[in-house]
Amino acid sequence: xxxxxxxxxxxxxxxxxxxxxxxxxxxxxxxxxGGLKNxxxxxxxxxxxxxxxxxxxxxxxxxxxxxxxxDTGILRVRYHMExxxxxxxxxxxxxxxxxxxxxxxxxxxxxxxxxxxxxRTAVDVFIEVLQADGGTRCAALTAASVALADAGIPxxxxxxxxxxxxxxxxxxxxxxxxxxxxxxxxxxxxYMPNLEKITLLQLDGVLTPEEYKKxxxxxxxxxxxxxxxxxxxLNDKYFGNKGD
Amino acid sequence: MASHTVIDExxxxxxxxxxxxxxxxxxxxxxxxxxxxxxxxxxxxxNGSARVRLGDTEVVCGVKIQPDRPxxxxxxxxxxxxxxxxxxxxxxxVETGPPGPEVxxxxxxxxxxxxxxxxxxxxxxxIEKDKSVIGVFADNVVVDxxxxxxxxxxxxxxxxxxxxxxxxxxxxxDAPTLVEGEEVDVxxxxxxxxxxxxxxxxxxxxxxxxxxxxxxxxxITITSDSNGNICALQKGGDDGFTQDEIVQCGEIxxxxxxKIREKLKEAQQGGQ
Numbered sequence: 001x002x003x004x005x006x007x008x009x010x011x012x013x014x015x016x017x018x019x020x021x022x023x024x025x026x027x028x029x030x031x032x033x034g035g036l037k038n039x040x041x042x043x044x045x046x047x048x049x050x051x052x053x054x055x056x057x058x059x060x061x062x063x064x065x066x067x068x069x070x071d072t073g074i075l076r077v078r079y080h081m082e083x084x085x086x087x088x089x090x091x092x093x094x095x096x097x098x099x100x101x102x103x104x105x106x107x108x109x110x111x112x113x114x115x116x117x118x119x120r121t122a123v124d125v126f127i128e129v130l131q132a133d134g135g136t137r138c139a140a141l142t143a144a145s146v147a148l149a150d151a152g153i154p155x156x157x158x159x160x161x162x163x164x165x166x167x168x169x170x171x172x173x174x175x176x177x178x179x180x181x182x183x184x185x186x187x188x189x190x191y192m193p194n195l196e197k198i199t200l201l202q203l204d205g206v207l208t209p210e211e212y213k214k215x216x217x218x219x220x221x222x223x224x225x226x227x228x229x230x231x232x233x234l235n236d237k238y239f240g241n242k243g244d
Numbered sequence: 245m246a247s248h249t250v251i252d253e254x255x256x257x258x259x260x261x262x263x264x265x266x267x268x269x270x271x272x273x274x275x276x277x278x279x280x281x282x283x284x285x286x287x288x289x290x291n292g293s294a295r296v297r298l299g300d301t302e303v304v305c306g307v308k309i310q311p312d313r314p315x316x317x318x319x320x321x322x323x324x325x326x327x328x329x330x331x332x333x334x335x336x337x338v339e340t341g342p343p344g345p346e347v348x349x350x351x352x353x354x355x356x357x358x359x360x361x362x363x364x365x366x367x368x369x370x371i372e373k374d375k376s377v378i379g380v381f382a383d384n385v386v387v388d389x390x391x392x393x394x395x396x397x398x399x400x401x402x403x404x405x406x407x408x409x410x411x412x413x414x415x416x417x418d419a420p421t422l423v424e425g426e427e428v429d430v431x432x433x434x435x436x437x438x439x440x441x442x443x444x445x446x447x448x449x450x451x452x453x454x455x456x457x458x459x460x461x462x463x464i465t466i467t468s469d470s471n472g473n474i475c476a477l478q479k480g481g482d483d484g485f486t487q488d489e490i491v492q493c494g495e496i497x498x499x500x501x502x503k504i505r506e507k508l509k510e511a512q513q514g515g516q
Contacts (some may be wrong), residue, residue: 039308099345100349103480104479110482113481197486198479201478201479203474204475206362209474220487
């Protein structure tokens with residue numbers, strides 16, 4: 001969202017990044033399954049400084065009716081950023097960027113959800129970005145998978161997501177806001193580890209064919225890390241032996 | 245184009261059956277794009293233009309170049325903006341009104357491919373720092389639909405930009421002032437080419453036509469630059485790709501892209 005002066009050191013001589021991480025180290029990730037009372041399923045994720053809440057409803061009746069499909073259920077996804085989630089107040093109306101991200105997240109989730117089991121119904125996924133700090137679409141997709149599972153909707157796999165990228169001519173894992181704006185490339189990846197399928201993939205920035213291959217590899221490996229945290233979140237909610 | 249009919253289902257079966265034998269409905273090989281025809285300077289009132297046919301998909305792109313205010317945080321850079329729109333005459337199901345998610349995605353992906361390749365050197369488009377810069381606007385309109393609008397719009401915009409000549413402005417009395425009768429080249433650094441591939445069953449095909457587009461499980465659009473580097477990518481559709489397929493698609497896009505880049509260069513030279 002606009003170039004910033006590239007005075008920041010993105011990678012120091014010891015291979016440490018601007019926030020102190022190593023090249024293949026993700027930010028702090030905390031995922032919680034559940035949390036909302038009214039939603040059929042929900043989740044909350046903190047991914048570095050991103051804070052995102054996801055609520056899932058359905059399968060339920062489709063409104064407007066003409067959107068319903070007699071052969072299969074439909075998935076609807078709304079990705080929305082709060083006006084206070086970014087530095088300068090964001091207009092609350094959905095932007096073109098938000099509409100596109102809603103669409104790519106929907107398409108990333110569709111292969112995972114067994115919609116054919118619920119003809120004429122809709123599953124609605126509402127993603128609310130409370131605070132944004134680079135990589136919201138990956139964090140949102142990760143959280144949305146957990147919320148769908150929390151809603152008890154039959155799934156083939158969960159989609160885990162993280163971005164690979166390139167800063168200071170080095171391929172890195174988990175691109176933060178500074179690296180996104182001043183770095184050379186950003187490649188968000190969504191991956192289903194059990195089915196070994198990539199369901200979300202975007203790229204902006206220039207990569208050589210070798211760097212391209214490496215980015216995909218680094219991203220897929222990162223998704224496998226995120227996947228373990230998704231499973232842990234569900235495990236904690238449904239099989240946790242906490243005293244509360 | 246989202247409506248799914250019984251005919252679509254039958255067509256999909258036929259397309260899949262043919263693919264199992266390594267064939268496509270229109271006789272192309274799997275990694276063969278349709279014929280691209282490019283007519284540049286189709287709109288003389290624009291600063292650059294192109295009318296591109298990719299098979300039976302047709303797109304007209306006009307480039308307008310005019311002084312504009314810079315964004316507050318990038319006063320030392322000009323603007324480059326690329327849009328895309330489906331006209332109601334392009335297909336019976338297209339309606340007037342605000343663009344839906346498909347069209348918004350189309351415009352953003354086409355814009356991103358050209359922007360991220362740094363085709364236009366926007367740092368050379370400054371009239372007076374922080375006050376006035378040159379804006380380059382490439383507007384695509386789809387006039388006929390037969391699948392793969394991503395590549396058709398991308399080729400049209402690229403061809404139109406390559407054919408563009410910019411008027412010249414000087415900073416006089418605190419305002420950009422047109423220098424009459426002078427034209428300058430638009431600062432071009434590379435020629436980006438997008439290649440869109442569809443996955444149908446387990447087959448990957450280049451440049452899906454309308455029927456193939458309606459039958460596909462997933463798609464991927466990869467843009468490469470003149471150096472053979474990959475500069476933008478977008479996956480779409482309801483299915484996924486394996487890691488090997490993603491790498492394979494990267495290789496196809498660079499190889500097929502190089503051939504189409506030659507066509508764009510020919511069109512540029514022919515138009516001058």
